[in-house]
Amino acid sequence: MSNTHRRCNPGSQPSRLSQAIQGILLASALTASVAAHGEETTNRKSYHISGGSLGHALSQFARDAGILFTGESTLTDGKTSKGLDGEYTVEEGFRKLLAGTGLTYTITSDNAVAIRVAETGSDAASALPAVKVVGQVVDVNDPYNTAYNRTESSTATKTDTPIMETPMSIQVVPRAVMQDQQTTRVKDALENVSGVRSNTTLGYGTGFIIRGFRNQRVFRNGLVANGISIGGATELDTANLQNVEVLKGPAAMLFGRIEPGGLINxxxxxxxxxxxxxxxxRFGSYDFYRTEWDATGSLTDDQSLTYRFSGSNQNNNSFRDFNFNDRVSAYSSLTWRPSDAxxxxxxxEGLDQDFQVDRGLFAIGDRPAPVPVERSYIDPNDPVDTLSNINLGFNLTHAFNDDWSLHHRFLATHNQSSDISVKPANAFTVQQFLNPSQGNRTYLRNIFSQTVKSQTYTTNLDLTGNINFLGTQHQPLVGFDYLRSTGSYLTRGNFVNPIxxxxxxxxxxxxxxxxxFYDTALATPFPAGLNHSYMRDEWxxxxxxxxxxxxxxxxxxxxGRYDWATTGRGRDATFSAAEAVLPERNDEGFSPRVGVLYQPVSWMSIYGNWTTSFGANNGVTATGSTIAPEIGEQYEAGLKTELFDRRLTTTLAYYHLAKENIMTRDLNSPDPSARAAIGQARSQGIELDMIGQITDGLSLIGNYAYTDARITKDYSGLQGNKMNNVPEHxxxxxxxxxxxxxEQLKGWSAGLGMFASGQRQGDDANTFALxxxxxxxxxAAYRHDFKDTRLTAQLNIRNLLDKTYYESTDPFQNAPPRVGIYxxxxxxxIGSIRLEF
Incomplete structure (x- = not known):
């Protein structure tokens, strides 16, 4: 590997003090890696570090190598590095990063490092004294690592940009938090992020509100995991996840059609x-039993081929009468590194689930009905409902040289769900579902069945580079993506009239x-002649x-991004006929994004951004015509800090977000599939997120959100109303x-958390509130180490004070909110025993 040196002009040479401090910082990085890992510097590790300032490159290299690294960025002003992309030893990494800077290093026999100005010709400077520093390992993939803080996220920029240098609000929930909270569903993990609310339907675990706007699409490793979603929904188990990232605000510039509130990846x-x-x-209340497993390692002697196999098997009843869940998820991965480049x-990944949908409770007047929360109005004779998801993913990264890299992703997703249940009558209108002639205490019901199948294929190709131009460092990205999603939707029974x-x-x-009654419902197409739907979404x-x-x-x-989108939904007596009459709408649009961030000191950043989003609707009006695309626009400003030796990251953000052509049900039509645009809504607020460590033993993750989300323009009398399921605080x-x-208590840990929400309107009409x-x-947990084996016993209690509360209402997907309160x-x-070895 080349190691060219540059002659330093006398006037531009760093001062001896600056050289000494740089020597200390670089010595900290190298010797901490050696001391913390206790290994020779010949061990290789994969790095993807963008070119740019030398200080930034060295800091990122230190973090990726597993080192707690601190230092003022001004110490390396004026010096740049081409970065790293591939597998390097510690020595090779420093040699590559320092190439052309006029600096070099030597490693002493006692695992210290001496930094000196590189000798060129007869010019030489005295070597600086060696400094030995011991660092702290921070390996985000190490299952023994219990730290919460994460300093980087690729979701916001599709590059390895530190969060402190990203002019957007991006939050990461790491595996360590999910383990401590015994999280099994993504919706519970996202309670740790400001401005994110669960908004499920039928008890599924997907469906969220971010900054006031509902988002049903979830991304998996940067690609859409559920293209078409109607009737049912997908399910996400956490056993196979490394982390969950949330990018706040419109993300259409890099990811295409998505709701403007934000993106979950x-x-x-x-x-x-x-x-x-x-x-x-794991074992716990309501006959909860869950087994999780995880295995990883190399399949070849040269460690070029590695594997991962993980998953879970869960069986549980519910506090809700007649509800249960039997779920199996399995994940396997192979990674091949034929070369450093x-x-x-x-x-x-596959998931299969047998369960019973949850129809929830209902409102009487302006509050949830005064009935026990465990009471269900489905029936113990309801047939079992099913759901399955299959994901096949592929990733390729190739570095052409030190400056240019190619990243290709592909994801195929197949989702299927089928359910039949007893439900409230008049379910898609505002008519009364309680019988007034019997004192408003008789719940009028019917039976409804739906079957959903969808296939989504999506891919992208990104080219990233590093360019030095007129004293500035550029990291360009150009990319292309494509998505095709098709789905079929079959409805039977009678979801309007009481039986x-x-x-x-x-x-x-x-x-x-x-x-x-169930046999009759399954034999009854409804609506007659229109119960088969075929949908296509392509962009x-x-x-x-x-x-x-x-x-x-x-x-x-x-x-910026330019999109070409085609959407449509056809309905008829058969799927082939529905596909033949499919009305298509073609839309195209441009989505720009601009952001600026200033770091006056290394531990604080001030940022702002302006961005827009372009969406396309799959809905149709009562007359069968398609609906114009949804458009979003956001202004945001904020402050980020890294405190307590860069172990605690905070983000404070103010935003103003508006969205036009919002699609909702047309309440003036008896057709439950008819849609209309209610006009415009806006959300504005303040968000605070904190995650990391205050001391070596004290970790935290916390957030606060003030959200003012309202309908600002409407054609059906809702103007000025608060948006549903969005608390102000x-x-x-x-x-x-x-x-x-x-020493006597070593191995013990304990945690305490509070999750709070203010009052929320249950529907857009603001007829009732939660x-x-x-x-x-x-x-509380206790762990004990036996050489290379660790045994951990843990007990979690959720809702310690046994409070009655309501999470959300149905988003008018399977029921009006008034009869879908969850x-x-x-x-x-929940107790658990975990063995790691």
Missing amino acids: VNTKRGEKSSRYSVEQ TEMSLDV NGLGIDIYNPVYGIDPS YGVYFQDHITLWDSVHLIGG SGSMWLKYEIQNY PGYARLDAF PGAPLTA
Whole structure:
């Protein structure tokens, strides 16, 4: 590997003090890596570090090598590096980063490093004294690593840009938090992020509100994981996840059609070179049993081929009557690194679930009905509902040279769900579902069945580079992506009129529906002649971005995207006929994004951005015509800090976000599939997120959001109303303490968390409200190490004070919000035993 040196002009040579401080910083990086890992510097590790300022490159190299690295960025002003892309030893990495800077190094026999000015010809400078520093390992993939803080996220820029240099609000929920909170569903992990609210339907685990706007699409490793979503939904299990990232605000510039509130991206686990295995058994309230496993390692002697196999098997009842869940998920991945410049990975993931949909509770007047939260108005004779998801993913990264790299992704997703259940009559209108002639206590019901199948194929190709131009550092990105998603939707039964014999007393229910009612529903197409739907969603997008760094402290990001989108939904008596009459709408649009960030000091950043989004609607009006695209626009400004030796990251943001042509049900049409645009809505607010460590033993993740989300332009009398399920005030705080200074208590840890929400309107008409709540959670754990094996026993209690609260209402997807209120679980205890080796 080349190691060219540059002669330093006397007037531009750094001062002896500056040289000494740089020597200390670089010595800290190298010797901490050696001391912390206890290995020779010949071990290789994969790095992807963008070119730019030398200070930034060295800091990122230190973090990626597993080192707690601090230092003022002004110490390396005026010096640049081409970065790293490939596998390097510690020595090779420093040699590459320091190439052309006029600096070099030597490693002494006692694992210290001496930094000196490179000798050229007869000119030489005295070597600086060696400095030995011991650092702290921070390996984000290490299962023994319990740190919460994460300093980088690729979702916001599709490049390895530190969060402190990204002029957007981006939050990361790491695996360590999910483990401490015993999270099994993504919706629970996202309670730790400001401005994100669960907004599920039928009890599924997907569907979210971000900054006031509903988002049903979830991304997986940077690609859409559920293109068409109607009737049912996908499910995401956390056993296979490394972390969950949330990019706030419109993300259309890089990711295409998506709601302007933000983007949720789950990152799956990848194979590691070192062999690691774990198995965990959980058990708890409501007959909860869950087994998780994880295994990784190398399949070849040269460690070029690695694998990952993980998954879970879960069986549980519910605090809700007649509800249960039997779910199996499995994930396997192969990663091949044929050279330092190339990496390929192939993964497959499957999930199969038998369960009972949850129809929730209902409102009486302006509040949820005064009935026990465990009471259900489905029936114990309801047939079992099913859901399955299959994901096949491929990733390729290739570095052409030190400056240019190619990244290709592909994802094929197949989703299928089928359910049949007893439901409230008049379910898609505002008509009364309680019988007034019987004192408004008889719940009028019918039976409805739906089957959904969808296939989504999506891919993208990104080219990134590093360019030095007129004293500025540029990191350009150009890319192309494509998505094609098709789906079929079959409806049977009668979801409008009440069925004689299915009424039930809401205060004294008697269960036991004759199975013949279900047989009749399955044999009844509804609406007659229109119960088969075929949907198609297709788009192409090209985008560009440039990340410009000025004076090591100013970061400018600008770019744009152009989309071509085709959408449509046909309805008829058969799927082939529905496809034949499919009406298509073609739309195209440009989505720009501009951001600026200034770092006056290394631990603080001030940023702002302006961005827009382009969407396309799959809905149709009552007359069958398609609906114009949704357009979003956001202004945002904020402050980021890294405190306590850069271990605690905070983001404070103010935003103003508007969206036009919002699609909703047309309440003036008896057709439940008819859509109309209610006009415009806007959301504005303040968000605060914190994550990391205050001391070696005290970790936290917390947030607060003030959100003012309202309908500002409407054609059906809703103008000025608050948007549904969006509290004005919400937040959470989770603290974990690991005992470290008392040998007798070593291995013990405990945590306490509060998750709170203010009052929320249950629907856009603001006819009823969900009361505010504060939920207290706690956990305690003990771990014991046996050489290379660790045994951990843990107890989690959710809703410690056993408070009654309501999470959300149905987003008018399977029921009007008034008859789709989903309560939170009472006090729930989960115990676990985990073995890692």
